[in-house]
Amino acid sequence: MLQRVHMPSDLGEAAGLLANDPTAALLAGGTLLMPAVNNEVTPIQSLVSTKRLGLEGIAVEGDRARIGAATRLADVGADPRLAFLHPVIEAIASPPIRNLATVGGNLFAWQPYGDLAVALLALDATVMVAGQQGQREAPVAEIVASGVAAREIVTGVEFAVPTEGSWFFTKAMRRKLNSAAIVTVAAVITVESDAVASARVALGGVGRRPLRAPSVEAALLGKPLDAATVAAAAEHAIDDAEPFSDAYASAWYRARVLPVHIRRAILGE
Amino acid sequence: MASTIVQLTVNGQDAEFLAKPGTTLLMALRENLGLTAAKRGCAQGTCGTCDVIVDGRVVPSCLIPVETIVGAAVETLEGLADGNALSPLQAAFVEGFATQCGFCTPGMLMSATALLAENPAPTRGDVVRAISGNVCRCTGYEAIVDAILDGAARARAASTAAAD
Structure with a gap:
């Protein structure tokens, strides 16, 4: 009490x-x-x-975006400078929840929730953390994997806004609105001279925390970003995933549809 | 476990009361202020029947410790009607048979009110998105979506008439 x-x-x-x-x-x-x-x-x-800690706000300078940890998801979803994230925000819960839920809090949502954390993982975001000994920075992969100390407070996230055409996101749900992830896929993939030059692929719904998919990334690198490459790479995703069963889907189903949603995310199928 | 004096503006009126630690906005409205339109459904932010508007945003009042919003402007269903004159949305709900048991109706109307404040001419898709956090187990939603579109049309007609 x-x-x-x-x-x-x-x-x-x-x-x-x-x-x-x-x-x-x-x-x-x-x-x-x-x-x-x-x-x-x-x-x-x-x-x-956190109300009076001054942790709300969005700053975009050049290609760097910085979002205060207490910024509401709805504010991210309404910021034209972060339009690439709007589909991610729209896929999370409902408007009243997005009016309360924060960017920092989403990092600690357990899967199959926490779709923004999946997106931040694909963006390779940096997380700012304050403690009694001052500030530190940590990769978002570390924060979603092991959290922060009980005495620490996440103060913000920072990432590079992806260049045009390099951002990919899809979330498979039981309903079109307000449902948890069966599979969430977020990726930043750049192509140079008709070959994949860099790839960061993150998955939600297929592990107890957001996961990177290094096997998929490795299978994309150096190849043309076409249907054959993506279909072949997507088949490796299960090597990186730890699907579980819950009220939304069984582990079997999640494993079965994971490659499908990777293809849909990247190829826009 | 000291109580806190909380001041709010509720439906345009100043309200002041003593709240025990952790009193939610929902419980403060219902038990301290006697405003019982907002209902306690799931108490986890899932059902939407406790939705009210705080500083212009529709939020589940069950998730907000009232001490954290001292000074806020709160709008509830009780503030929608002007005396006995229903708001355009309320009138559309009544005439469109958009309520059955009525338990979800306060939250539906507050989500719809927030939608129309932002977007006076919503599409059907906009309405469905706006009430995606409001669960109704009676109507199948169609009558509610129709009523919100009708209420939006009534509100637009009323504001056009007022402008003339």
Whole structure:
């Protein structure tokens, strides 16, 4: 049962509150945390709100984009400078949830949720983290794999906006709107002289956390980005995936359709 | 476990009350302010029947500790009608038989109100997207989508008439 809601106005104070109280949890949008507080037996007794920490906002300079951790998903989905991310945001939950849920919080959504984290993995984003000892930066792959320390606070993400034609995304769902991932595919693929020069492919829904697909990436590199290459590369995806069964799909089904959705994402089928 | 004095503007009126730690906006509306239109459905942000508008955005009130939004402007279903005169959306819901048991209706109307504030002439697809977080187990949604489109047309007609 909650005993206290803190509203710190600087990061040091917030980190201190988290450090000194093992029953404290950081509250951003609340779309993942508050259901547990409302409905479950939880050890959480106090909440530390990000509201007054000044972590909201989107800055784009040249090809670099920086998004504050407490920025609402709806604000990313409405920013014309980040149009390539709009399909990702639209694929997540519903408008009221997107009006609360934050970019930082999405990094900690368990699969088959957390589609923005899958996109950030494909973008090879850098995550800014504040702790009592100051700021550090970490690759998003590290954050989605092992989280942050209990006393740390994610303050933002930074990434290069992909060049025209190099961004690919698809999310297979049970319904067209407001459903979790059966398979999510996000990729940044560049082509030079008719051959794939770089490829980062990230998957959601087929592992307990967002996963990179190095086998698929390796099979794309150096080849023309055509149907035959992509179809062959997509067959390797299962080597990188750890599909699971849940209410949305079985592990068998996810494994079966994974290559299909990689083809659809990259070839626009 | 000290309570906090919370001030909000609710449907244009100042409201002030004492909230225990962790009181959600939903519980504050229902229990402190006696505004019972917003319902407690799932209490996890999935069903949409607690949706209200906070500072212009439709949000599930069950997920917001009220102490974190001190000073906010909150709009609920109770604020839509002008005395006995229903809002265009409410009138369209009544005449279009868009409510059955009525449990989802407050959230449906707040999602629809937020949609029309942003987009007075929505397409059917826009309406479906706007209510994609509002679960209705009675109607099959078609009557609700029709009513929101009708309500939008009524609101446009009313604002054109007012402009003349």
